[in-house]
Amino acid sequence: MYEYAIAWEWLSFAVRWLHVITAIAWIGSSFYFIALDLGLVKRPGLPVGAYGEEWQVHGGGFYHIQKYLVAPASMPEHLTWFKWESYATWLSGFAMLAVVYYGGADLFLIDRSVLELAPWQAICLSLASLAIGWILYDLLCKSPLGKNTWGLMALLYIVLIAMAWGYTQIFTGRAAFLHLGAFTATIMSANVFFIIIPNQKIVVADLIAGRTPDPKYGVIAKQRSLHNNYLTLPVIFFMLSNHYPLAFATQFNWIIAALVFLMGVTIRHWFNTTHARKGQPTWTWLVTVVIFIVIMWLSTVPKVLTGEEEQASLSPRQQTFVENGHFEAVRDVVQGRCSMCHAAEPVWEGIARAPKNVKLETDGEIAAHAHEIYIQAGRSHAMPPGNITEISPEERKLLVAWYETTVEGK
Template structure:
């Protein structure tokens, strides 16, 4: 039994679960506070320094919330910080990136038909690009351009479009989308870790020392928080995209990713406008729908195929196995009706997750997935629609474990 592959798959599942849980916590608190901030109302008779208040009802009780734009006159006895949701999301996300894309770089990260580099070089490119995002963003925010929110957002969008295209020239389509999400999410978490929380700590220290905090600290933190708010929905899409090859594995995948940022901004604009009691811009949903139809159309444009399918060194080991001919017959007979360049199964128009098992190279490169999902478990074929036998499953297990 190949315990390593099974344990690693469970590790991936566990880290993914942790990432989802922490992301829910971060997104939930972020959306709540943006809605709260936009819904604050300035009323006569508010305490000095209070920029607005709001009454809310939830869980059988009422909440009376007041916001001090800079800081209250004195330090509260109890202060709740919101930071670990963000930190935990990024740390668990990076762990998942390492477990899936770095440990499986030859399969998930590097596509030598796109850029012929080794796995270590691909990992270094990944790390450098993610760090570069924060550096560029932070320099722009601190430049004179940062004083003009509209101009700043347009420049930042241009950078995101460039990165969307650039990642597709470096990695697999799946990894390109994931990295664009990681690039953006790193900016968001760095905003919290390097700007928002440090600024708040300076304010707290000033209060304790009897000094009056600088208003610019709160304004800077608010700007970064608003950026995070508008970037959240595109990041969620990019993180989920690995399940949908029509998004990441088509010719205009980088254009699709670029449009997703616009759709995310439109949706957040609607909710932010409603929460601020400035109307109901329903047009945002109509435009978002049109853009979504556009990306559906873009996903159907045939991909221009270049080069021949190549086997990696690991793939050659699986093809060289004495069991490979029998395994190939099994996979071609039980799996390739869906997992093929032109699927023959009714209702399947593109290979699920872009996994194609109709060639020796495809079978070898996806040996681990075949082993886990059709050998060690009964996940594939779904409902065993193709009637794979237990003997055939055992053969897959033997093939993979002996080759490894």
């Protein structure tokens, strides 16, 4: 059993690393071509059918690039298709979802204080949401509304907010953010697989056959590419968010997710405008900072929104321990709710070593990790995963009060 847990841990690491590698490849090529496309210049003397050109320098050499909206008069022998970066990113991401969240559903996917689910039910809901999300998005794009690009993007934003709320009503906060990223990434990769690449292949086939390609295929692919452009940065945020519990494991996490999508728009607008040589709208960075500050504010569950005090009352015994600086109550909570995993020899099935090598068995170990306990189990609900050990709200408040009065207050 010990060897199985070790092998599973390394498998998790391997698929995560592979996902990072493939995502870098996809996002890198996507960012490059967006910048290239926006920076194209129309000059006299371009070949027939050429839309614009760009001169670039990199690695000690010069590159002369020309773009054709349809295709050149004659097809080149070698044509590079940028598609496997997208496919590999999605496949490796799904593998990570399966290994980490499906394989560890009880810890990372299910929060029984949110919704009582069996692992198979949670997994089916996860799979269904990804498939239904793409189908709904694709139908919207193909509907009459799809002719209005910005109206469609506004409706898509509403759908994403609804999914953010829905995921937080089903899964753990960690899994909700991860799924929102997977939901968005599925739309992006499916755009490449089902729309962009097939449309380009139709154009190529028409050219080879001597037919004039229909421009509509390029227009449709361009719209989907625009969506991918604005969705990229939020996906990165959600994939990184599992390291930051104040983002995913607080009361207003779905609103935070909604604001993350807006930050993606403001940042991409700056890059798109700059690459198109239409100025540098620095106001977008100010807006981004303001949104981020609002996110930070929301993560603390402010009284003005909840109508409740941030720290509800402790029991008289707990308050006495906090005021007198005693440690027993805190130790009881940590050892009773956390040490079955955070131990030299974890007793929780499937965990061979303490996560992140954080051990919480002795007074010294608990004191050394006071800040992590405060953030992960006090200020947020990230730990225990899925509240598997059923830590109570009062116990969380005790951890907060202990840290803020006897640790941070020193």
